[in-house]
Amino acid sequence: MEQQASNVLESDKGWKIWWQLTRPHTLTAAFVPVLLGTVLALQFTKVDILLFAAMLVACLLIQAATNMFNEYYDYKRGLDTEHSVGIGGAIVRNGVKPSTVINLAFSLYGIALLLGIYICLNSTWWLALIGIVCMAAGYFYTGGPMPIAYTPFGEIVAGFFMGFVIILISFYIQTGYINGDSVLISIPVSILVGSILLANNIRDLDGDKENGRKTIAILLGKKGAIILLGSMFVVSYAWIIGLVVTGISSPWLFVAFLSIPKAVKATTGFIGKSQPIEMMPAMKATAQTNTIFGFLLSIGLLLAYML
Template identity: 70%
Template structure:
């Protein structure tokens, strides 16, 4: 059984900006940045871009993602999942001495700022987005909070992919165009998968520890080897989906540029094979997040080039 003991550390360390930056789990922030960029690039075909709404959506999405990560930090500590030996960039409470309540309050403050930004977005587009935004924020909290945390179930990958991938893309598209199109839904699907892949890679790394604490993640239910094969399959489907849309003349052939991100996907998959120690799998986790980032950027670039030509 892990001991949840908060240790005091010198105030100078508490003021270290790197501790606070790591608390946001920066490698996950692209999971919210990329969908906003992609949704806006999709909107180029339909309307003139409103840059005020673009930046507002970008900031709100980043703040909600950072807050979600802080809720994760808080509840992982409360549930005894974090200790001084935990692998990863979490652990600001157990390793850096930040008080749990401080992290919880900061997460709630970021949610509050996001709500204010959301008011501006709704005033400039539709108040129906207020309901969608509140649901997204609730899911962000319930991912690791509440009586039945989503992250502890087999549904973490699909929920995070849907809300942090597809929904953000569609909101970003809607606030620029005032509508949702079949193409916007179809193009958002690979990002749904890749955001889910980030969560799956995290669960593959933490499989043994999560099993010990009674989690029922998809990686635990499948077993390590099948989970790795699923991760590889998610990468393959994401790339194949884009080329199918190109073959059906739904999107521009320029979007085939996403293939340039394939080496990262291969590196991520190979990085998990034969590994059982969490620290050994950190490069594979990083490569999975980078695949989503590069894939999304390249999709956006392809859309932009197709728009210009």
């Protein structure tokens, strides 16, 4: 009986190791854009559930694989230790072989590629090119000779590919076209996806500076980066006001404003904090802002469609 309980415990621990390796708090950055693009398409056509599911799973796999590439290359460059905050820790804490992590990441890319083929068969093969570019961006975020994560462009790349592009693809595979509404609605969510990376870079500012990175948080300084983060939240909510006031979208989109307390918590949570562990709640609140904002925005679009 004791041996059986021990096996269960070890199994549970193993499951947690692999789950943490995906960095689950970041996966909503893939879920929200797919949901939003699909709900937006519902106003113009009947939604294909299988295409939605394929797009969602593919994006989640690409996000998880990107996180594993991050884990692998940060370890190879000596950036991660067992005391590092905000990592999966499979390599430095749990003894998982680096080769296992990188192979798993490429395996997830392989599955995403197969799902992409299904999506292309039911839409257009032009999406294959776009998908490959998105996957390349995920890899080169921390891989390659000049990782995007080492430059001031990480937030822009993340917001563009994980927000703007995913929303438009999710909309396109359902409708067969892109319209002005889909482009305009994608902007605030793209900004909030970028804010997740900015929050991460604020937390890691000191360590990144020591390791030669030139993130926007380093270039602006901590105070400037926090101001930028707050400004990104303000622009996102102001964008919704603009869409409603100009008559482009329904007032139901104002339901997204229920996420404002999380945005405030995310911004103020960085003030006066110096240790990465102290800034984790603020970083978590930033990711939650993106999730809640996008989910509520989807609800607002759905209500506008139904009522």
